[in-house]
Amino acid sequence: xxxxxxxxDVAITDPAKLALVFNGAPVTYGGFWRIIDGVRxxxxxxxxxxxxxxxxxxxxxxxxxxxxxxxxxxxSLGLHTACLRNAxxxxxxxxxxxxxxxxxxxxxxxxxxxxxxxxxxSLSDPSKLLLTDSGDPMPPLPDLPTPGGHISLTSGTxxxxxxxxxxxxxVGDTTAQRAERYSELGExxxxxxxxxxxxxxNMGLWSAGGYSRPLFVWSLRGAVVIQQTEDLxxxxxxxxxxxxxxTPWYLSRLMAxxxxxxxxxxxxxxxxxxxxxxxxxxxxTLRRLTPRILINLSSTEAGGWARTILRSEEDLRWYRLDPRxxxxxxxxxxxxxxxxxxxxxxxxxxxxxxxxxxNDPDSTAAFFSSDGWFYPGDLGVLDGAGRLALYGRTxxxxxxxxxxxxxxxxxxxxxxxxxxxxxxxLSGNWSAGEEQLHVFIETRRPIPxxxxxxxxxxxxxxxxxxxxxxxDSLPRTGTGKVRRIALAQQLHEGALQPQSEQRY
Numbered sequence: 234x235x236x237x238x239x240x241x242d243v244a245i246t247d248p249a250k251l252a253l254v255f256n257g258a259p260v261t262y263g264g265f266w267r268i269i270d271g272v273r274x275x276x277x278x279x280x281x282x283x284x285x286x287x288x289x290x291x292x293x294x295x296x297x298x299x300x301x302x303x304x305x306x307x308x309s310l311g312l313h314t315a316c317l318r319n320a321x322x323x324x325x326x327x328x329x330x331x332x333x334x335x336x337x338x339x340x341x342x343x344x345x346x347x348x349x350x351x352x353x354x355s356l357s358d359p360s361k362l363l364l365t366d367s368g369d370p371m372p373p374l375p376d377l378p379t380p381g382g383h384i385s386l387t388s389g390t391x392x393x394x395x396x397x398x399x400x401x402x403x404v405g406d407t408t409a410q411r412a413e414r415y416s417e418l419g420e421x422x423x424x425x426x427x428x429x430x431x432x433x434x435n436m437g438l439w440s441a442g443g444y445s446r447p448l449f450v451w452s453l454r455g456a457v458v459i460q461q462t463e464d465l466x467x468x469x470x471x472x473x474x475x476x477x478x479x480t481p482w483y484l485s486r487l488m489a490x491x492x493x494x495x496x497x498x499x500x501x502x503x504x505x506x507x508x509x510x511x512x513x514x515x516x517x518t519l520r521r522l523t524p525r526i527l528i529n530l531s532s533t534e535a536g537g538w539a540r541t542i543l544r545s546e547e548d549l550r551w552y553r554l555d556p557r558x559x560x561x562x563x564x565x566x567x568x569x570x571x572x573x574x575x576x577x578x579x580x581x582x583x584x585x586x587x588x589x590x591x592n593d594p595d596s597t598a599a600f601f602s603s604d605g606w607f608y609p610g611d612l613g614v615l616d617g618a619g620r621l622a623l624y625g626r627t628x629x630x631x632x633x634x635x636x637x638x639x640x641x642x643x644x645x646x647x648x649x650x651x652x653x654x655x656x657x658x659l660s661g662n663w664s665a666g667e668e669q670l671h672v673f674i675e676t677r678r679p680i681p682x683x684x685x686x687x688x689x690x691x692x693x694x695x696x697x698x699x700x701x702x703x704x705d706s707l708p709r710t711g712t713g714k715v716r717r718i719a720l721a722q723q724l725h726e727g728a729l730q731p732q733s734e735q736r737y
Contacts (some may be wrong), residue, residue, distance in 0.1 A: 234308060234309055234377055234380035235452060236305070236448050236451050236452050237269070237305060237308075237309050237374075237377065237380075238374065238377075239451060239452050239453075239454060240252070240262060240265060240266050240269070240305075240451055241266055241374040243262040243454050244262045244263045244265070244266035244267075244371055245371055247262065248261060248262060248263025248264075248371065249261050249262075249263065250262045250454070250456075251430070251456040251473075252264075252265040252451065252456055252457070253265060253298065253301075253456060253457050253458075253459070254430075254456065254457070254458040254459070254471050255297070255298040255459050255461070256459070256460060256461055256462060256467075257460075257467065257470060257471070260298070260360075262454075263371060265302075266371065266372065267371070267372060268302045268359050268360060269302050269305050269306050269309070270306075270372040270375075271359065271372075272302055272303055272306040272356070272359050273306040273309055273310065273375070275356070276306060276307065276310065276333075276335075276354060277310055279352065279354070280310065280312075280332070280333065280352070281332065283311075283378070284310055284311040284312055284332075284378065285330065285332075286311075286379075287313065287330055288311075288312055288313065288330050288331075288332045288381075289312065289313045289314070289315060289326065289329055289330055289331045289332065289384065290307045290312040290313070290314050290315070290331070290332065290333045290334070290335065290381075291315050291317060291323065291326060291331055291333070291334040291335070291347075291351075292304055292307070292314060292315065292316045292317065292334075292335050292438075293317045293319075293320060293323070293334060293335070293336045293341075293345055294316075294335065294336060294337045294340065295337070295340050295341075296337060296340065296358070296461070297435065297437070297438065297459050297461050298360055298459070299337055299356075299358060299359055299360060300316055300438050301438065301447070302359045302360070303335050303356070303359065304316060304383070304438060307335070307381070308380050308381045308382075308383070309375075309377055309378075309380065310378065310381075311378035311379055311380065311381050312332075312333075312381040313381040313382050313383065313384055313398065314381060314382075314383050314384065315383070315384035315386075315396070315439075316437065316438035316439045316444075317386075317439065318386075318437060318439055318711060320341075320345050322386070322394065323345075323347075323348060325386070325394060325396060326348075326396075327348070328592065329591065329592060331348060331351050332351065332352060333347075333351060333352040333353070333354060334347040334348075334351055334352070334353050334354070335354045335355075335356060336353070336354070336355050336356070337355070337356055337357075337358065338355045338356060338357050338358075339357070339358055382398050382399055382400040383398075383399050383438075383444055384396050384397065384398050384399075384591065385397045385399055385439060385440060385441045385444060385533050386439045386440070387440075387441065387532070387533040387534065388710050388714070388716075395590040395591075395593050395596055396590060396591040396592065396593070397441075397533050397534055397587045397590060397591070398587055398591060399441070399444075399445070399533075399587060400585060422502065422525075422527055422542060423475060423476065423500075423501075423502040423525065425449070425450065425453055425455065425475075425476060426453055426455070427453055427454040427455055428455065428475065429450050429453060429455035429456070429475050429476055430455065430456045430457075430458060430471070430473045430474050430475050430476070431446065431447065431450045431455065431456070431457050431458065431474075431475070431476045431477070431478065432458040432460075432468050432469070432471075432474045432476065432477040432478070433446060433447060433457060433458065433459060433477075433478050434459070434460055434465050434468055434477075434478075434479065434483055435459060435460060435461040435462075435465065436478065436480075437711060439711070440533070440711065441531075441532075441533035442478060442506045442507065442531075446478055456473075458471050458474060465483065465486065465487065466487060466490060466494050466495040469495045469496055469498070474498065474501055475500075475501060475502065476501065476502045476503075476504060477498075477501060477502070477503050477504065477523075478504045478506060479503065479504070479505060479506075480505070480506060480507040480508055480713045481505065481507075481508040481509065481510050481511075481514060481713065482508070482709065482713020482714075483713070484505070484510070484514055484518055484522075485514060485654060487518075487521075487522065488514060488517045488518065488521065489677070492521070495521075495522070497521060497522065497523070498522065498523045499523060499524060499525075500523075500525075501522075501523045501525060502523070502525045502527060503518065503522065503523050503525060503526045503527065504527050504529060505526060505527065505528045505529065506529045506531065507713065507714065508713065508714060509528075509549065509623070509641070509645075510526075510528060510543075510549055511549075511645060511648060511649065512546050512549060512649065513649060513652065515543060515546070515549060519543070526542070526543035527540060527541070527542055527543070528540060528541050528543060528548070528549070528552070530552045530621070530623075532580075532607070532609045534586070534587055534600070534601075534607050534609070535580045535582060535583075535586055535607045535609065536583065536586065537555065537558075538554065538555050538558040538560050538580050539552035539553060539554045539555060539558075539560065539621050540552060540553060540555070541553055550622045550623075551616070551620045551621070551622050552620060552621050552622070552623075553619060553620055554619050554620065554621055556619070558580060558581065558583075559580070559581035560578065560579070560580050560581070560615075560621060561578075561579050561606075561615075562574070562575075562576040562577065562578055562579075562613050562614065562615050562621075563576050563577050563579055564576050564577070565577070567602075572614075572615050572616060572617035573614060573615075573616065573617075574614065575612055575613070575614055575624060575639070576612070576613070576614075577608060577611075577612065577613075578608070578609060578611040578612065578613040578621070578623070579602075579606040579607065579608045579609075580606065580607050580609065581605055581606060581607075582601075582605050582606065582607050586607070588601055589601055611623050612624045612639050612641075623641070624639040624641055624642060631643075631658060631659070631660040631670065640657075640658040640659070640660075643656075643658050643692050643693060644656040644657060644658050646688075646691075646692045647672065647674070647688050647689065647692050650687075650688040650691065650692070651674065651676070651680055651684065651685065651688050653674050653675060653676040653680065654675045654676055654677060655674075655675040655707055655715065656672065656673065656674055656675070657672075657673040657675075657707055657715045657717060657720060658670060658671070658672050658673075659671045659673070659717060659720060659721055659724065669698045669699070669700060670693060670698065670699045670700070671699075671700050671701075671702065671720075671724060672689060672693075672699060672700070672701045672702065673701075673702045673704055673707060673720060674701060674702065674703045674704065675704055675705070675706055675707045676703060676704075676705075677705075680703065685701050685703070686701075689701060707720070708720065
């Protein structure tokens, strides 16, 4: 396992080098390796030997430092790992070859019951090994079996969690390859190397970005900053941060804080993932955090395929395609559409890319094609010059009188007009009669009804009926994406009442 070898090699050659900052406390490579090795040696005698290929270990640990240690230790033993957000997600793995589950004794007020026939380990906090370090020689690198992969959980295509096995036997990009991949971005991008200190806030190990990005940084012998507290801005207390990875949701939380709550970092690279950035949020981020913003277009299933350096508001719409990836926009029959025409985005899978959702043949058939394509669920337009613009998601389509409309442009326009936190537009026939548009407006401040009506009239004129719902918060996934299916279910059950109802 390449990353584990890198951690061990730095622990031997430069044990005091920074590997991790967790809630403000630094962890060196020497300390990091000692903890990983200690957990590995503690668990190995209790596992069946040899470990069967494809065997899965579930990790139900909230503390992200401990979760990382346990994850790397288990993968070094040849197990596939899956990090869960809560105990309810254990059921996602029913019928799969799960052989053990690891929890932390200090969490959850007591042990969590493992599925029948599954070994259960409740560990004391592994990081306490740091406090009892006797200065003994650094533990050697053991003979590593074929490393296991990691099972990420994603809800991007359907709104419900699905399992994706990502093999990380080695890190796909070397430093030179990554520099080549980002060369078209010019001087606006800061390459990562051994001096990188990456701030990931508290992105969980169950997500693709929260897992793969720290692995990549450790493979370069860099360091990772994790702030697992409510006051995420405290992560910027660490002066050495060179890169920060954030979702638009994280950025909106930061920008809601008072002026001066976090420092301006003119030389820090911000990498935005898992969503579009509004012009208002971009302006605030440029003004208050950093002038260096890179927006990545990627998915758990296919990795990254496009990106843009933010230099103007046009860059919020158009992404530069990765020249090493094949991306097409196609119609419902799977035929490429002309440049400038709206269609479904599809990405050619790489040889090492996942080709299925585990134990989910229906979703696999819907989004993975037999001829090597993955359909991420986006609607887009190609411009013929190597750029792609997105116009909502195929699962976010609004149907009116048999015509399909992407909801994202309407949502963006209403959000900008009302200067609110978020907007979600749904269509459907949730009550007797004609089809309706439902507009959900997330706001922290009261918005007069006449302003809402004016914004809807300007954006949605011509449709039969529009209903607005003002809410304190929209249901979201762990990365901040709006759970449209949850909203649709509430409408179906009649659990929501409109704040205003207009006909335009």
